[in-house]
Amino acid sequence: MKHRWSSSSSNRDPEMSDSGTYQRQLQQLFHLHDSGLDQAFIDALPVFLYKEIVGLKEPFDCAVCLCEFSEQDELRLLPLCSHAFHISCIDTWLLS
Template identity: 40%
Template sequence: MAESHSQSPTPCDNHQNHEQVGGFDWMVLVAAILCAFVCALGLNTMLQCAFQCVGRVLTEPMQWIASRRLNSGIKKKEMVALPTSTYSHSGSPSSASSCVICLTEFTNGEQIRFLPKCNHHFHVLCIDKWLLSHSSCPTCRHLTQV
Protein backbone atom coordinates (compact mmCIF):
# COMPACT_ATOMS: atom_id res chain seq x y z
CA MET A 1 0.00 0.00 0.00
CA ALA A 2 2.93 2.22 0.55
CA GLU A 3 3.65 1.87 -3.13
CA SER A 4 0.30 3.34 -4.14
CA HIS A 5 1.17 6.81 -2.78
CA SER A 6 2.23 8.96 -5.66
CA GLN A 7 4.01 12.22 -5.09
CA SER A 8 1.86 15.12 -6.19
CA PRO A 9 3.33 18.59 -6.54
CA THR A 10 2.70 20.89 -3.64
CA PRO A 11 1.15 24.31 -4.26
CA CYS A 12 4.52 25.96 -3.59
CA ASP A 13 6.24 23.84 -6.23
CA ASN A 14 3.50 24.65 -8.76
CA HIS A 15 3.83 28.43 -8.08
CA GLN A 16 7.60 28.24 -8.49
CA ASN A 17 7.20 26.61 -11.91
CA HIS A 18 5.07 29.54 -13.16
CA GLU A 19 7.54 32.25 -12.12
CA GLN A 20 10.73 30.52 -13.10
CA VAL A 21 11.11 28.58 -16.28
CA GLY A 22 14.44 26.91 -16.60
CA GLY A 23 15.77 28.78 -13.56
CA PHE A 24 14.95 32.21 -15.08
CA ASP A 25 12.91 34.82 -13.20
CA TRP A 26 10.58 36.65 -15.63
CA MET A 27 9.70 39.46 -13.24
CA VAL A 28 13.35 40.53 -13.05
CA LEU A 29 13.52 40.54 -16.84
CA VAL A 30 10.38 42.69 -17.17
CA ALA A 31 11.68 45.17 -14.56
CA ALA A 32 15.05 45.39 -16.33
CA ILE A 33 13.40 46.02 -19.72
CA LEU A 34 11.14 48.71 -18.20
CA CYS A 35 14.12 50.40 -16.52
CA ALA A 36 16.11 50.34 -19.78
CA PHE A 37 13.16 51.90 -21.64
CA VAL A 38 12.82 54.76 -19.12
CA CYS A 39 16.59 55.40 -19.24
CA ALA A 40 16.53 55.44 -23.04
CA LEU A 41 13.70 58.01 -23.04
CA GLY A 42 15.60 60.23 -20.60
CA LEU A 43 18.80 60.00 -22.63
CA ASN A 44 16.88 60.80 -25.83
CA THR A 45 15.38 63.92 -24.22
CA MET A 46 18.76 65.11 -22.97
CA LEU A 47 20.39 64.60 -26.36
CA GLN A 48 17.61 66.49 -28.16
CA CYS A 49 18.03 69.44 -25.78
CA ALA A 50 21.81 69.42 -26.22
CA PHE A 51 21.54 69.33 -30.03
CA GLN A 52 19.05 72.20 -30.01
CA CYS A 53 21.30 74.35 -27.82
CA VAL A 54 24.39 73.59 -29.91
CA GLY A 55 22.45 74.29 -33.10
CA ARG A 56 21.25 77.62 -31.74
CA VAL A 57 24.75 78.66 -30.68
CA LEU A 58 26.20 77.71 -34.07
CA THR A 59 23.49 79.38 -36.15
CA GLU A 60 22.84 82.51 -34.09
CA PRO A 61 26.05 83.25 -32.16
CA MET A 62 26.27 86.96 -32.83
CA GLN A 63 22.62 87.64 -32.05
CA TRP A 64 22.82 85.62 -28.84
CA ILE A 65 26.02 87.31 -27.67
CA ALA A 66 24.68 90.77 -28.52
CA SER A 67 21.42 90.19 -26.64
CA ARG A 68 23.32 88.96 -23.57
CA ARG A 69 25.62 91.99 -23.60
CA LEU A 70 22.79 94.39 -24.24
CA ASN A 71 21.06 93.65 -20.92
CA SER A 72 24.02 92.72 -18.73
CA GLY A 73 24.06 95.77 -16.48
CA ILE A 74 25.46 99.26 -16.61
CA LYS A 75 28.66 100.65 -15.15
CA LYS A 76 28.57 102.18 -11.69
CA LYS A 77 29.70 105.53 -13.09
CA GLU A 78 26.71 105.59 -15.47
CA MET A 79 24.35 104.47 -12.73
CA VAL A 80 25.39 107.28 -10.37
CA ALA A 81 24.81 109.77 -13.20
CA LEU A 82 21.10 108.88 -13.31
CA PRO A 83 18.91 111.59 -11.78
CA THR A 84 17.65 111.36 -8.19
CA SER A 85 15.08 113.39 -6.35
CA THR A 86 13.43 113.63 -2.96
CA TYR A 87 10.00 112.08 -2.81
CA SER A 88 7.08 114.21 -1.73
CA HIS A 89 3.51 113.01 -1.90
CA SER A 90 1.77 115.18 -4.50
CA GLY A 91 -1.66 113.63 -4.06
CA SER A 92 -1.89 112.82 -7.76
CA PRO A 93 -3.37 109.34 -8.31
CA SER A 94 -1.43 108.93 -11.57
CA SER A 95 1.99 109.20 -9.93
CA ALA A 96 3.60 106.00 -8.73
CA SER A 97 3.74 105.86 -4.94
CA SER A 98 5.62 102.59 -4.46
CA CYS A 99 8.80 100.92 -5.63
CA VAL A 100 8.03 97.96 -7.90
CA ILE A 101 11.28 96.24 -6.93
CA CYS A 102 10.80 96.01 -3.15
CA LEU A 103 7.03 96.71 -3.24
CA THR A 104 7.12 99.24 -0.41
CA GLU A 105 5.58 102.71 -0.42
CA PHE A 106 7.69 105.79 -0.90
CA THR A 107 7.80 108.06 2.15
CA ASN A 108 8.16 111.83 2.18
CA GLY A 109 11.79 112.94 2.13
CA GLU A 110 13.09 109.63 0.78
CA GLN A 111 15.65 109.63 -2.02
CA ILE A 112 14.32 108.07 -5.22
CA ARG A 113 15.96 107.56 -8.59
CA PHE A 114 14.08 107.79 -11.86
CA LEU A 115 15.05 106.50 -15.26
CA PRO A 116 15.03 109.34 -17.79
CA LYS A 117 13.79 107.36 -20.79
CA CYS A 118 10.63 105.98 -19.20
CA ASN A 119 10.36 108.18 -16.06
CA HIS A 120 9.75 105.23 -13.69
CA HIS A 121 10.71 105.86 -10.05
CA PHE A 122 12.45 103.48 -7.61
CA HIS A 123 14.28 103.55 -4.29
CA VAL A 124 17.91 104.43 -4.96
CA LEU A 125 19.26 101.22 -3.35
CA CYS A 126 16.73 99.04 -5.15
CA ILE A 127 17.34 100.37 -8.65
CA ASP A 128 21.13 100.55 -8.17
CA LYS A 129 21.24 96.87 -7.27
CA TRP A 130 19.01 96.05 -10.26
CA LEU A 131 21.07 98.10 -12.73
CA LEU A 132 24.32 96.37 -11.76
CA SER A 133 22.98 93.20 -13.42
CA HIS A 134 20.36 94.56 -15.87
CA SER A 135 20.41 97.40 -18.36
CA SER A 136 16.66 97.75 -18.56
CA CYS A 137 13.84 99.23 -16.52
CA PRO A 138 12.26 96.58 -14.26
CA THR A 139 8.78 97.94 -15.05
CA CYS A 140 8.71 98.43 -18.83
CA ARG A 141 12.00 96.73 -19.90
CA HIS A 142 13.17 99.76 -21.92
CA LEU A 143 16.95 99.93 -22.05
CA THR A 144 18.44 102.52 -19.73
CA GLN A 145 20.31 105.29 -21.47
CA VAL A 146 22.26 107.93 -19.66
Protein backbone atom coordinates (compact mmCIF):
# COMPACT_ATOMS: atom_id res chain seq x y z
CA MET A 1 0.00 0.00 0.00
CA LYS A 2 1.39 3.39 -0.99
CA HIS A 3 1.09 6.44 1.19
CA ARG A 4 -0.20 9.61 -0.33
CA TRP A 5 1.34 12.78 0.93
CA SER A 6 -0.54 16.04 0.65
CA SER A 7 1.34 19.19 -0.22
CA SER A 8 1.23 20.21 3.44
CA SER A 9 3.12 17.09 4.43
CA SER A 10 5.45 16.94 1.46
CA ASN A 11 8.35 18.31 3.49
CA ARG A 12 7.99 15.68 6.18
CA ASP A 13 10.12 12.60 6.30
CA PRO A 14 7.84 9.54 6.01
CA GLU A 15 10.05 7.81 8.58
CA MET A 16 9.22 10.54 11.08
CA SER A 17 5.47 10.15 10.65
CA ASP A 18 5.47 7.30 13.15
CA SER A 19 5.94 8.72 16.65
CA GLY A 20 7.54 5.47 17.84
CA THR A 21 10.19 5.74 15.14
CA TYR A 22 10.80 9.37 16.04
CA GLN A 23 11.12 8.46 19.74
CA ARG A 24 13.64 5.71 18.96
CA GLN A 25 15.71 8.08 16.84
CA LEU A 26 15.75 10.65 19.64
CA GLN A 27 16.79 7.97 22.12
CA GLN A 28 19.64 6.89 19.86
CA LEU A 29 20.72 10.48 19.28
CA PHE A 30 20.79 11.34 22.98
CA HIS A 31 21.67 7.83 24.23
CA LEU A 32 18.43 7.61 26.20
CA HIS A 33 16.92 4.36 27.40
CA ASP A 34 13.46 3.31 28.50
CA SER A 35 14.99 1.78 31.60
CA GLY A 36 17.62 2.94 34.05
CA LEU A 37 21.33 2.33 34.22
CA ASP A 38 22.99 -1.02 33.69
CA GLN A 39 23.62 -2.95 36.90
CA ALA A 40 27.33 -3.23 36.01
CA PHE A 41 27.63 0.56 35.99
CA ILE A 42 25.81 0.83 39.32
CA ASP A 43 28.00 -1.88 40.86
CA ALA A 44 31.09 0.14 39.89
CA LEU A 45 30.02 3.06 42.11
CA PRO A 46 31.88 3.31 45.45
CA VAL A 47 30.43 1.65 48.57
CA PHE A 48 31.38 2.41 52.17
CA LEU A 49 30.10 2.00 55.73
CA TYR A 50 28.39 4.97 57.34
CA LYS A 51 30.65 4.67 60.41
CA GLU A 52 33.68 5.32 58.16
CA ILE A 53 32.63 8.96 57.74
CA VAL A 54 34.83 10.95 60.08
CA GLY A 55 33.77 14.13 61.83
CA LEU A 56 30.00 13.93 61.47
CA LYS A 57 28.42 16.21 64.05
CA GLU A 58 24.84 15.52 63.02
CA PRO A 59 23.31 12.34 61.66
CA PHE A 60 22.19 12.49 58.08
CA ASP A 61 19.64 10.51 56.13
CA CYS A 62 19.05 8.80 52.84
CA ALA A 63 17.34 11.19 50.43
CA VAL A 64 15.43 8.28 48.87
CA CYS A 65 13.82 6.64 51.94
CA LEU A 66 14.38 9.57 54.36
CA CYS A 67 15.66 7.25 57.12
CA GLU A 68 18.69 8.21 59.18
CA PHE A 69 21.80 6.15 58.51
CA SER A 70 23.06 3.85 61.24
CA GLU A 71 26.70 2.93 61.87
CA GLN A 72 26.57 -0.40 60.04
CA ASP A 73 24.67 0.85 56.97
CA GLU A 74 26.44 0.30 53.66
CA LEU A 75 26.10 3.36 51.47
CA ARG A 76 26.67 3.93 47.79
CA LEU A 77 28.40 7.16 46.83
CA LEU A 78 27.62 9.13 43.69
CA PRO A 79 31.09 10.49 42.92
CA LEU A 80 30.28 13.67 41.00
CA CYS A 81 27.99 15.12 43.66
CA SER A 82 29.28 13.15 46.70
CA HIS A 83 25.78 12.23 47.81
CA ALA A 84 25.40 8.93 49.65
CA PHE A 85 22.37 6.63 49.83
CA HIS A 86 21.42 3.22 51.16
CA ILE A 87 22.56 0.76 48.50
CA SER A 88 19.12 -0.81 48.06
CA CYS A 89 17.43 2.60 47.81
CA ILE A 90 19.71 4.13 45.19
CA ASP A 91 20.12 0.91 43.19
CA THR A 92 16.35 0.60 42.83
CA TRP A 93 16.09 4.22 41.73
CA LEU A 94 19.01 4.02 39.28
CA LEU A 95 17.65 0.82 37.72
CA SER A 96 14.22 2.37 37.08
